[in-house]
Amino acid sequence: MNSGRRPESNAAKLLKGRGWHVNRDVPVPPTGAVDKPAGLSASAAAIWDRVGPVCLEMGTLTVADRDAFRTLCTLQAALEQTTDENQVVRLANALRSYYAMFGLEPVSRSRIHVSRSDAPVSKWAALR
Numbered sequence: 001m002n003s004g005r006r007p008e009s010n011a012a013k014l015l016k017g018r019g020w021h022v023n024r025d026v027p028v029p030p031t032g033a034v035d036k037p038a039g040l041s042a043s044a045a046a047i048w049d050r051v052g053p054v055c056l057e058m059g060t061l062t063v064a065d066r067d068a069f070r071t072l073c074t075l076q077a078a079l080e081q082t083t084d085e086n087q088v089v090r091l092a093n094a095l096r097s098y099y100a101m102f103g104l105e106p107v108s109r110s111r112i113h114v115s116r117s118d119a120p121v122s123k124w125a126a127l128r
Contacts, residue, residue: 029063029065030063030064031062031063032063034062034063034066036048036049036052037070040070040074041077044073044074044077045073046077047073047076047077047080048073055069055102058102060102060103065101068098068101068102072102075091075094076095078091079092
């Protein structure tokens with residue numbers, strides 16, 4: 001986790017008149033359905049089925065994120081199955097960054113910017 005000022009979205013930079021600071025080479029993930037990968041354990045597949053739709057609805061799970069989300073599901077399944085206290089701590093620490101990536105904790109949602117296709121068009125849309 002880094003400290004300091006939170007990064008601004010490109011849209012906010014444009015609205016503030018700082019267009020020269022905009023990253024015009026932001027990668028755009030491909031569109032398409034995100035299917036559950038083969039080879040997940042039964043418990044990891046259950047977590048995919050439980051958490052995947054939430055991330056899809058928020059717009060934080062795309063085709064480009066499939067492998068990282070697979071890792072999140074595998075780690076979460078291992079965490080739910082372990083009884084070793086030291087292993088619980090290690091797995092929880094490893095999962096923290098994955099939760100942040102996919103907006104699965106309140107603080108991380110405030111730092112994620114996703115494009116919404118269903119958002120109403122504003123008078124500022126031409127500035128993007």
